[in-house]
Amino acid sequence: MSLVLGTLRKNYGPVQALRGVDLEIRRGEFFTLLGPSGCGKTTLLRLIAGLELADQGSIVHEGKDITKVPANRRPFNTVFQSYALFPHMTVQENIAYGPISRGKSKVDSMVRAKDALEMVRLQGFEARYPHQMSGGQRQRVALARALINEPEILLLDEPMSALDAKLRMEVQVELRRLQKRLGTTFVMVTHDQQEALTVSDRIAVMNAGQFAQIGPVREVFDRPASKFVADFLGTENFIEAEKCGDRLVRTPLGTLELSEEVPWEKGALTIRPEKIRLAEPGTPGAWTALVETALYKGGYQVLLLDNGLRVETDARSQWAAGDAVHATCSSDSLVALRDVD
Amino acid sequence: MRKAGWFVTGASWGVFAFLYLPLLCVAIFSLNASRSGLTWGGFTLDWYRRLLHNDLVLRAAANSLILALASTAISTVLGTLLALGIQRIPWGKRASKGMEALLNLPVVTPDIIFAVALVIAFGALRALTGLFQLGMPTMVVGHVAFQISFVALVVRSRLEAIGMDLEEASFDLYASYGRMLTSVVLPLLGPGIFAGAALAFTLSLDDFVISFFTSGPDSITLPIFIYAAVHRGVTPEIHALSTLVMLGTIAAVSIMQKLTARSGAEAGA
Amino acid sequence: MSPRTLRLRGLLFVVPGIAWVGAFLAVPCLALAVVAFAQRGGFGEIEWKFSFENLKRLAGWDLFGWSPDNLWILARSFWVALVSTVFCVLLSYPLAFFLATRPSKTRTVWMTMLLIPFWTNLVIRTYAWILVLSPNLPVARLLAFLGFIPPGFPAYPSQIAVWIGMVAAFLPFVALPLYTSVEKIDWALVEASQDLYADRWRSFWTAIFPQTLPGISVGVTLTLVPAMGMFVIPDMLGGARFMLVGNLIEEQFGTARDWPFGAMVSLALMILTLGTLMAVGRNGKAKEARA
Numbered sequence: 017m018s019l020v021l022g023t024l025r026k027n028y029g030p031v032q033a034l035r036g037v038d039l040e041i042r043r044g045e046f047f048t049l050l051g052p053s054g055c056g057k058t059t060l061l062r063l064i065a066g067l068e069l070a071d072q073g074s075i076v077h078e079g080k081d082i083t084k085v086p087a088n089r090r091p092f093n094t095v096f097q098s099y100a101l102f103p104h105m106t107v108q109e110n111i112a113y114g115p116i117s118r119g120k121s122k123v124d125s126m127v128r129a130k131d132a133l134e135m136v137r138l139q140g141f142e143a144r145y146p147h148q149m150s151g152g153q154r155q156r157v158a159l160a161r162a163l164i165n166e167p168e169i170l171l172l173d174e175p176m177s178a179l180d181a182k183l184r185m186e187v188q189v190e191l192r193r194l195q196k197r198l199g200t201t202f203v204m205v206t207h208d209q210q211e212a213l214t215v216s217d218r219i220a221v222m223n224a225g226q227f228a229q230i231g232p233v234r235e236v237f238d239r240p241a242s243k244f245v246a247d248f249l250g251t252e253n254f255i256e257a258e259k260c261g262d263r264l265v266r267t268p269l270g271t272l273e274l275s276e277e278v279p280w281e282k283g284a285l286t287i288r289p290e291k292i293r294l295a296e297p298g299t300p301g302a303w304t305a306l307v308e309t310a311l312y313k314g315g316y317q318v319l320l321l322d323n324g325l326r327v328e329t330d331a332r333s334q335w336a337a338g339d340a341v342h343a344t345c346s347s348d349s350l351v352a353l354r355d356v357d
Numbered sequence: 358m359r360k361a362g363w364f365v366t367g368a369s370w371g372v373f374a375f376l377y378l379p380l381l382c383v384a385i386f387s388l389n390a391s392r393s394g395l396t397w398g399g400f401t402l403d404w405y406r407r408l409l410h411n412d413l414v415l416r417a418a419a420n421s422l423i424l425a426l427a428s429t430a431i432s433t434v435l436g437t438l439l440a441l442g443i444q445r446i447p448w449g450k451r452a453s454k455g456m457e458a459l460l461n462l463p464v465v466t467p468d469i470i471f472a473v474a475l476v477i478a479f480g481a482l483r484a485l486t487g488l489f490q491l492g493m494p495t496m497v498v499g500h501v502a503f504q505i506s507f508v509a510l511v512v513r514s515r516l517e518a519i520g521m522d523l524e525e526a527s528f529d530l531y532a533s534y535g536r537m538l539t540s541v542v543l544p545l546l547g548p549g550i551f552a553g554a555a556l557a558f559t560l561s562l563d564d565f566v567i568s569f570f571t572s573g574p575d576s577i578t579l580p581i582f583i584y585a586a587v588h589r590g591v592t593p594e595i596h597a598l599s600t601l602v603m604l605g606t607i608a609a610v611s612i613m614q615k616l617t618a619r620s621g622a623e624a625g626a
Numbered sequence: 627m628s629p630r631t632l633r634l635r636g637l638l639f640v641v642p643g644i645a646w647v648g649a650f651l652a653v654p655c656l657a658l659a660v661v662a663f664a665q666r667g668g669f670g671e672i673e674w675k676f677s678f679e680n681l682k683r684l685a686g687w688d689l690f691g692w693s694p695d696n697l698w699i700l701a702r703s704f705w706v707a708l709v710s711t712v713f714c715v716l717l718s719y720p721l722a723f724f725l726a727t728r729p730s731k732t733r734t735v736w737m738t739m740l741l742i743p744f745w746t747n748l749v750i751r752t753y754a755w756i757l758v759l760s761p762n763l764p765v766a767r768l769l770a771f772l773g774f775i776p777p778g779f780p781a782y783p784s785q786i787a788v789w790i791g792m793v794a795a796f797l798p799f800v801a802l803p804l805y806t807s808v809e810k811i812d813w814a815l816v817e818a819s820q821d822l823y824a825d826r827w828r829s830f831w832t833a834i835f836p837q838t839l840p841g842i843s844v845g846v847t848l849t850l851v852p853a854m855g856m857f858v859i860p861d862m863l864g865g866a867r868f869m870l871v872g873n874l875i876e877e878q879f880g881t882a883r884d885w886p887f888g889a890m891v892s893l894a895l896m897i898l899t900l901g902t903l904m905a906v907g908r909n910g911k912a913k914e915a916r917a
Contacts, residue, residue: 067525087528100526104544113540114530165530361727369724372717376743376794379754382765386757395762439643446636456640459647465847465903466651467855469872473892474654476879477661481654502650505643534635563747565858570879580749587753587862599750603742610741614734 018043018201019064019169024073026059033059035225036073046195046202048212051222052248057205058173064203065171066090077168093162094171099154101146107133107157108142114165132160152183172204176211188214209249213237221245241354246286252326255285268323269303275348284353289328291349295342302342310335380603387596404597414598417582424493424578425561428500433554436508444516463506472570475499479571492573499571500561507560508553515549555613655896661889680890700894703871707853710792711846717793718801718845722808744798752791752862759787783865791859800845807841847906851899871895
């Protein structure tokens with residue numbers, strides 16, 4: 017277990033940014049904190065970095081309590097949202113800053129900085145100043161500046177929010193590859209769920225200073241624990257349900273079967289739009305609805321049904337408003353939401 | 358931006374004329390060979406020449422300069438430290454408010470009250486210690502007292518513009534507080550410190566009221582000299598001296614304008 | 627690094643500056659209040675006996691009964707400062723708009739033109755008016771010749787000279803902040819008002835004027851307060867008769883050697899200053915909130 021956070025609490029005046037959270041981050045994983053603005057994810061990251069001190073709680077790294085250790089003595093490095101490159105230093109000087117601060121010789125550090133530039137494919141940029149570079153290039157310098165110190169954990173604060181969409185996708189892939197190659201633990205903060213899905217091993221969805229769900233990416237995505245998590249991850253299909261058997265529920269779509277025991281008397285189910293399977297009329301267990309709007313999305317179609325559900329299907333047959341749809345929901349694609357929060 | 362109507366343009370020219378008329382008079386009168394200035398006696402640079410030999414004037418000018426340099430040096434250091442201390446440390450609400458008030462006090466206090474307060478302070482200290490006779494040292498103390506605020510305010514606004522990000526990055530990269538100051542904060546703060554120092558220097562050179570109240574017989578500064586001379590009776594030498602001072606001001610203002618224009622362009626790039 | 631260690635280090639940074647300002651300005655200002663109620667000894671030293679003498683004297687009671695002289699001085703100082711400020715504002719308006727409409731190439735030149743009098747020493751700027759206003763000197767003679775003023779008219783030393791000197795001295799202090807506000811004006815608001823049938827006057831009052839209030843507020847603070855305590859200008863241009871508060875105070879610390887009375891007058895000025903600052907502050911905030 018690499019990093020253990022115990023009951024961390026942080027207040028800013030009357031605002032409770034973190035309400036006593038517990039978390040374990042494993043060595044070598046890519047862990048992402050996901051949530052809307054104000055949920056406390058950045059606060060948590062800064063507490064790990066040491067840039068803020070917790071009001072209560074503990075941070076233990078590899079068995080050592082580092083709760084009170086100041087930032088400049090923690091073996092972690094941060095890539096800031098604004099990159100925070102020193103404007104009055106060249107790229108090389110920026111990257112060499114960490115090693116020099118730690119006492120390495122200036123000559124040595126500058127040489128290693130040059131090598132670090134190669135790692136992020138910015139050879140030849142040593143003598144440039146940050147204001148002479150593009151956003152994507154600056155981000156790579158920020159990465160190199162952090163990674164040259166071989167930190168135990170690399171912290172990334174919304175590292176891609178300043179990049180345009182296309183660049184963002186490229187960087188996401190690169191980031192994941194880099195992490196796998198280095199084996200360093202990465203902890204990233206983002207509000208973009210696509211980003212979290214692309215790069216992470218495990219994610220934690222946060223809301224109002226607490227964790228809504230923690231788990232491997234697939235698990236959180238396929239089986240969201242609560243309406244909040246489902247909503248945040250882009251699920252729009254919520255089906256009201258009443259328990260009427262061990263694994264059976266009564267819903268507006270008819271009686272449906274779940275793949276595990278129904279956890280409540282009354283609650284909500286969710287199903288991903290692409291998991292709703294269109295079927296032939298008369299298929300057992302199929303329900304019907306009318307298409308309200310049909311949206312063509314290039315490789316696939318999105319059908320908005322009059323019962324409020326959203327279906328994603330391939331573009332083979334053309335659908336139009338007013339068409340009747342027959343569909344089934346398989347039991348392992350239906351998810352019972354635990355907290356209606 | 359829209360164009361200015363005839364009223365605005367005419368009025369503005371009028372205002373500029375109003376502002377410059379007296380200054381031009383001084384310059385012209387300084388070249389008038391006739392001592393009384395009642396009539397035009399011919400063009401001459403004599404008055405300027407006599408200035409160069411006037412010991413009192415030279416000493417007053419030297420005093421002004423020494424005073425400005427000494428007080429600026431001290432106040433820049435103290436003001437910068439003050440700005441760093443106020444801006445970067447999480448003080449409680451009451452402490453912050455108190456320091457704010459103290460910081461703004463010199464800026465809103467009328468000159469004369471400031472001067473009176475200083476005289477009283479020096480009087481009290483004189484009674485207690487026998488030191489603090491009015492003279493150059495007391496003038497330096499007095500100038501520093503008002504310069505600190507101006508320096509601190511200028512440096513503080515530059516600190517705010519720099520933002521905390523870079524300092525946090527420096528910490529994140531294992532720098533000690535001292536290294537952070539010397540490698541990141543001070544280099545970036547440089548222009549702000551320079552601007553604060555320039556402001557302090559100018560305020561000191563220009564000051565009359567505070568110097569007047571806290572000076573001793575040996576520490577006349579240029580403005581005090583001119584003031585006393587005018588009371589004795591206006592002479593062309595004073596006009597010459599004033600014209601020289603004005604030329605100095607013009608030079609300084611033009612240089613500062615050029616510098617700010619250039620740094621403005623750089624920052625925009 | 628706990629907040630406490632940070633604060634201890636912060637104290638190291640902050641204490642020298644604060645101590646300096648505190649010891650030589652803040653504390654003495656408080657001491658003023660104490661000295662104001664002391665008495666003057668026979669040789670001009672301070673006698674530490676509490677008395678209301680100075681307060682009574684300020685209000686006008688002295689050995690010869692009651693005279694409103696001192697109160698007049700206070701009132702006059704405030705009045706002169708107020709009216710000078712108003713004139714400065716009126717004259718600064720066209721100037722600010724003029725500057726704001728200059729193309730950027732010439733704007734620096736015009737700004738420099740405004741900054742030069744701003745930075746020129748007050749003593750020089752003030753005595754320079756003597757040359758303009760003195761009835762025997764060419765300028766006044768020219769104006770008399772042209773019929774602007776009666777010949778021999780003693781424009782200096784006089785009350786008029788003080789008014790002129792004040793306005794000339796403080797004009798740049800109002801013009802510069804006002805220019806900053808004018809430069810930032812959103813002209814779309816003016817166009818909107820014209821689109822809604824407002825005439826020029828109404829457009830000015832409702833769309834332009836409110837946007838310039840921040841600049842006026844700054845300019846007024848920078849002018850009104852120093853103007854109340856001004857002594858150089860009345861001293862050089864007003865002659866012996868036209869005394870303002872600044873002159874009165876200067877007298878007590880100079881020839882009259884009556885520090886306690888000087889402290890009392892200074893106290894009165896401080897209260898006036900505080901009152902003005904609060905009034906402008908509250909007014910400015912209220913108007914800004916509405917604008």
